Amino acid sequence: MTASASTTQHAPGFDADRMREAIRDNVWLHSTQMAPYFEPEHRPFVLVKGDGSTVWDANGTPYLDLLAGIYSVNAGYGRRRIVEAMAEQAMALPFINPFGYTSVPAATLADRLGDLAPLGGEARVFFTSGGSESVETALKLAKQLQTARGYPHRWKTISRRVAWHGTTIGALSVNGLTSYRSVFGPLVPGARHAPMSHRYRCPYCGDAPACNLMCYDEIERLVEFEGPDQVAAIITEPVQNAGGCIPPGSMDYFRKIRKLCDDTGIVMIMDEVICGFGRLGELFGSTYFGVEPDVITTAKGITSSYAPLGAVLVRKSIADEFINESAPPDLPAPVAAARTEGFMHGLTFGGHPVACAAANANLDIMLEEDLPGRARETGAYLRSELEAALGDHPNVGDIRGAGLFLGVELVADKATKATFRDDGLLEWLSDAMRDRGLIVRNDGRNDPTTQLCPPLVITRDECDRVVATLAETFTELGRRLGTIGTAQATG
Numbered sequence: 001m002t003a004s005a006s007t008t009q010h011a012p013g014f015d016a017d018r019m020r021e022a023i024r025d026n027v028w029l030h031s032t033q034m035a036p037y038f039e040p041e042h043r044p045f046v047l048v049k050g051d052g053s054t055v056w057d058a059n060g061t062p063y064l065d066l067l068a069g070i071y072s073v074n075a076g077y078g079r080r081r082i083v084e085a086m087a088e089q090a091m092a093l094p095f096i097n098p099f100g101y102t103s104v105p106a107a108t109l110a111d112r113l114g115d116l117a118p119l120g121g122e123a124r125v126f127f128t129s130g131g132s133e134s135v136e137t138a139l140k141l142a143k144q145l146q147t148a149r150g151y152p153h154r155w156k157t158i159s160r161r162v163a164w165h166g167t168t169i170g171a172l173s174v175n176g177l178t179s180y181r182s183v184f185g186p187l188v189p190g191a192r193h194a195p196m197s198h199r200y201r202c203p204y205c206g207d208a209p210a211c212n213l214m215c216y217d218e219i220e221r222l223v224e225f226e227g228p229d230q231v232a233a234i235i236t237e238p239v240q241n242a243g244g245c246i247p248p249g250s251m252d253y254f255r256k257i258r259k260l261c262d263d264t265g266i267v268m269i270m271d272e273v274i275c276g277f278g279r280l281g282e283l284f285g286s287t288y289f290g291v292e293p294d295v296i297t298t299a300k301g302i303t304s305s306y307a308p309l310g311a312v313l314v315r316k317s318i319a320d321e322f323i324n325e326s327a328p329p330d331l332p333a334p335v336a337a338a339r340t341e342g343f344m345h346g347l348t349f350g351g352h353p354v355a356c357a358a359a360n361a362n363l364d365i366m367l368e369e370d371l372p373g374r375a376r377e378t379g380a381y382l383r384s385e386l387e388a389a390l391g392d393h394p395n396v397g398d399i400r401g402a403g404l405f406l407g408v409e410l411v412a413d414k415a416t417k418a419t420f421r422d423d424g425l426l427e428w429l430s431d432a433m434r435d436r437g438l439i440v441r442n443d444g445r446n447d448p449t450t451q452l453c454p455p456l457v458i459t460r461d462e463c464d465r466v467v468a469t470l471a472e473t474f475t476e477l478g479r480r481l482g483t484i485g486t487a488q489a490t491g
């Protein structure tokens with residue numbers, strides 16, 4: 001690496017050339033092809049500062065962050081209160097071994113989350129350091145629970161196609177994205193996938209006036225086929241992220257899954273890594289759908305991403321099944337161990353005290369400022385403005401979502417819903433939006449969808465800017481797709 005003297009006023013100590021070289025030669029960006037970083041004209045996008053919903057790059061250029069980091073900076077940037085809570089805890093005691101011990105902020109946080117979570121009034125909380133670990137933990141917990149109940153053969157899981165639940169092998173196994181899965185097979189055996197519940201593109205009732213819940217029936221059929229006594233858990237997101245902010249077609253969808261789990265002893269896991277902590281307009285996404293699962297996985301917004309943390313919230317009656325000091329002598333060894341050893345799982349950094357201090361301060365802010373309520377109100381405003389400005393656009397097929405988790409699905413032909421698969425075009429769209437001061441994910445993992453998932457503190461004025469920018473860039477997109485003639489195009 002060579003040193004260079006160029007620094008910028010907005011990022012003291014930042015040396016653009018050196019940073020570029022370090023990224024090109026040494027940093028391994030997640031899920032990113034590094035080849036473009038070797039092109040001489042390539043300049044990496046380096047953010048150095050944030051406040052509210054705005055972030056600044058090293059040149060001092062501001063951007064509205066419509067991705068909230070990665071669906072995660074829920075309370076917004078520049079929250080001194082969170083930073084001070086972290087500093088205070090780091091000074092007092094930076095770390096405690098979680099294998100048998102806990103810290104004051106972790107215990108406080110567990111107590112608060114136990115009261116707040118929609119899990120029948122009481123919960124036990126297992127801390128992790130992120131979303132994949134939370135999903136991994138929930139799956140292991142369900143499997144150990146079934147073993148402890150005397151069913152060691154109940155190890156299958158059901159999740160949904162296209163869904164994203166993380167990248168560790170267990171979480172990857174319940175992921176529903178073929179391209180991400182195919183490289184690493186064989187994955188965890190018994191991970192089965194049901195169709196999505198996707199009203200706009202539903203193969204069962206897309207043309208009918210309302211969802212007929214056949215998507216749920218497919219889950220029930222899969223359980224029957226796999227054998228209800230062999231399925232450990234069903235894991236779903238309240239609003240599915242991959243595929244572009246997809247809520248279920250009916251408000252009864254999750255209630256039916258709840259009943260299925262009650263009838264069969266399957267553990268119902270809601271993956272709220274994105275939908276938790278205010279995103280859908282409620283503190284927890286399950287509440288939005290009026291359902292109480294058995295287990296809720298969280299991460300991201302739990303600290304608004306000021307520190308890495310995840311939490312698995314478990315219905316108390318289920319956690320209590322792990323409390324046995326002895327087992328009958330004739331039990332098979334794994335069943336006896338599952339019953340008497342507590343939850344056989346642990347992570348050095350799970351529930352790190354500094355991260356838990358951040359989470360407590362974040363939760364104070366969420367409750368005092370009613371950030372879920374703000375997500376509900378601002379989300380409704382943003383959605384109605386999107387519908388007014390873009391509802392008739394020839395390339396806007398669907399506007400959907402909940403709270404401040406909104407998706408605009410883009411189509412090649414509005415009448416036929418014909419999609420387009422063109423990563424280059426989506427990349428161009430993201431660049432065009434960024435050139436106009438917006439960071440937006442144009443998700444191409446299923447049918448292309450522009451995702452709007454800002455910090456929950458975004459203002460109405462900022463929403464107006466977002467809508468105006470989308471209108472402008474979609475006009476240009478229409479030109480490129482041939483649905484808008486150049487004479488019509490004004491943007």
Ligand SMILES: Cc1ncc(COP(=O)(O)O)c(C=O)c1O
Pocket residue numbers: 130131132133135164165166167237241271272273274299300
């Ligand atoms: C629903 C869901 N679950 C799990 C994960 C994995 O979280 P992490 O990236 O923190 O491991 C994600 C990540 O985006 C997610 O969206």
